[in-house]
Amino acid sequence: MHPYPLATEPWLAPLWTQAARSQHGRLPDRIGLRTLLERSHEISALAITQPPAYAAVLRVLYALTARVTVLDVDDDGSGADWSERRLDILEAGRLPADGIEAYFRTWEHRLDLFDPARPWMQDPRLADQCDPDRTAGVNKLIPTRASGNNHAWFSHVQDTDPDPVPADEAVLGLLTWHYYGPSGRGSAREVNGERTASMTAGPLRGALSYHPEGTTLFETLLAGLLRPDPDVRREHDLCPWEREDLPDPAGPPPEPQGPCSRLTAVSQHALLLVPDPQNTGMATDAFITWAHRGGRLPRTDPYLIWQISQQGNAYPRPADSGRALWRDIDALLLNQPGGTAQAQRPEVFSTALEITDATEEPLAVRALGFEQDGQAKDRQFVAGLTPPVLHHAEEKDPRTRQTAGLLRSLGELYGRRVEYSVRRACTLYMREAKPKEAETWVEQAAALYWPQAEERFWARFGRLPSGTVLDRAETRSEFLRIAESVYATVTQPVCHTQRGARAVADARIELYGGRPGPRR
Template sequence: MILTVSAFPLDETPWLPVLWTRSARSTGEDLPPLVGLRTLLTRSHEISALAIAEPPAHSAVLRPLYALTARVCGLDEDDDGSGVDWSERRLEILDSGRLPADGIAAYFDAWAHRLRLFGERPWMQDPRLADQCDPKRSAGINKLVPTRPSGNNHAWFTHVQDGAPDPVPAGEAALSVLTWHYYGPSGRGSARTVGGTASASMKAGPLRGALSYHPEGSTLLETLLAGLLRPDPGVSRLNDRCMWEWEKLPDPDAPPPSVQGPCSRLTAVSQHALLLVPDPNDENVVTDAFITWAYRDGRLPRDDPFLIWQTSQQGNPYPRAADSKRALWRDMDALLLRNPGGTAQARRPEVFSDALEVSDALDTPLAVRALGFEQDGQAKDRQFVAGLTPPVLDRAEKANPATEPAVGWLRRTGELYGRRVEYAVRRACQLYTRETRPREAENWAERAAALYWPRAEEEFWSRFDALDLTGALLVEAGLDRDAVRQAFLRIAERAYMSVTEPVCHTQRGARAVADARTELHGGNRRTRS
């Protein structure tokens, strides 16, 4: 058995990094860089945002925080018996300027024993792994931390020794547990023996490789309230349980418990089971971990409400992937429009429909924060992905328009010239080298993309900000289409010339560059814009 020396209460112990608002800093108070869950909710109106450096950990933390916010506000049920509509109750809390102190006290007084990182029922963990896993074959602390290499894997983020790993502060270990629950890979984990049968095969987490989009306000209070999902009328808090609120731990040999509402949907959809091993000599440090499968058979539904969902050619829904090379503005029409069109049939994140009510009630509209992890289904973790838009949700579509939205046309035009310049420099390289697939072509395309996309993003936001607020999402909206085409074309031309200029000093190079330049205008492959 694994003995623990400290409970590490997450409601009281500082472990979540935060950024304080300017008004909070102006008081002269010595504000802590880390806070526990109780302080975080109590002072959410004085906190501007979480300061978690790793985007997948930030995304993973937000989901339990939304559930906690719903609980302490009584917004975990559609009807609280007061006769006041759910939306009105949420706006009343927003108007009050803070989360209800009595709700926070009542919840943490009732559930503090389930919010301990270590103990009989450690938070977001399965204590049965102490007996069901071989203690000599733990996962190791390096495998727990996503930014560390483990085994023979490459050191993408940090360099540590696998044979003598550094211990991890307990608060950071809690963030890693959450990251595993949402972004953990499929493949082999610690062997877990249940019912006499051992298995080490894990399924991927529900956010694996996906990009998550979160409405964000000027304070954490606004962000948390905007991130709430309205429960269906039949949802009951007695059945819609968070993972740490389960009366009994689920049977690993049985199908996963069904999702009953927003709280279980956000916090009880993990395919992984974990157990931290604390240092017996240091109550604030973790030295080892077990990581394995949560359910032998069956799979929880993958329908997270903070993702853009698309449809494959086979008719299967899938989330828009995290792509470190793709700027957030290129998703803007899929975030703001109900039906942005296109062959992928993208659907706006479900939470945005409810978030618009909060945005409309604020002096400054909500922005959108994107958080994700570029990964494959199994072992490869490539790159963190993060982005933050300006305040944009005042432009979000509240009803289906009869005509094509300007913001979608603006985005597609920017992408059109981005594709054209990459194709044009590849074509120029082919003509210059007289090879079908010259190795240099991809290098040219990468350089052109690096020059084009940042400037195209600036142009997009400039044009976006100039849209007519009284009809921002209609085709015209003050948008001069010819001027937009010319603006993106000029950016593409500058990128093209910068990449190809070194070969223009020869006659062959100059001809190749001149011939391929027509691709910026569509070449022989005219594309409707």
């Protein structure tokens, strides 16, 4: 069996800064964890194309950053010392070399993907507790591969003869399962004479997470750190690879004891990769099953927008491929954005704002998620990146409460109206209550309206630093003009007939709120 040490094997793809490229010339396309931390100040971001894998990797990197900077505990309990120590590291311009050296000297042996005794983020007991003839297979490990009877979207593979998976790709699939894995049936696992295959959904299943992002990965990792509670102790707040023993699968999952375990030890799934004995750095099979039979971990991820259901239950804002990131802006910048959902800003933003005070470049927000149902259906990756906006957080700029909410509400108002108006026009034209063509018209209108509205939103929002006061009437007119143009484009093909022209003219009033009656 060939080792695959994640500390040194080149499995992560960095995007090097222009300054690094100018200084060093040709730079490696892939690097290991240790080099990534050592050179994070020379990296702008990561070139991970799958948003859920990117979100998972960031959580691991946050935990490692907390360890090497000793920001995993708050010694004096006031929060002030922790903030000062973080700003000192930010001023130093790079992660501390001695902290990186000390951590990897202690834990590098636990960061091997294919270690036979303790493979990283895996449970070696599955080789005995699961039926080796009924594995999940590597096709199920990788989200972009079709498995079973599902359609192939990204690659053509067969369950009967699957292609081996390169280790760098297998790591991302492994992490995606830990955070976004479905509920339902996995490989049957027998523990203490009891055999079951029922799995619980992962902690980020179907959710969209939001990450403060600086001009370098170094800034991004510092901004993404959580301030520990005063009672957090390093010896109790352990990442999975730092535990002396594997957890008991027959019992309840260990409760997170601090930021590091909260970020990395929240999986509801157990996995084991089967390496290719003949080919270094390849996985040929995988076991995927449940991790804990007794209960589940609470969902308290600090990078999610939490909102309240009509039944009074907290749930994360779901990933929606049809929803642009700017529509969440007030829930990201305001302490209490209002509305029936009672949205709560991601917890991490409260401490991330300290970084905006110390850097010349304000932080942006990267959104990463996976549109999924609770069980097996994976619909679409979701990703977005705002311009630098966190200096507009309510604590920094009181105008944001009025401006962000107004811009978003007006943009969404005319988005709803143009969709309703084209549906109404199609209904009048077809003379049917629910013509199937109406949804096509609505989809076309949405595809035209929302990108233009987003462009207008950021253009307006970007004026705030100059002190421009937002004019409500002018802003309303800008979104209305976009809606009018979209409506004309979508309905134009039927305007050549008298019936079509009349239907389009009658439905156009919906752009302006419709006839007197209940407001839309």
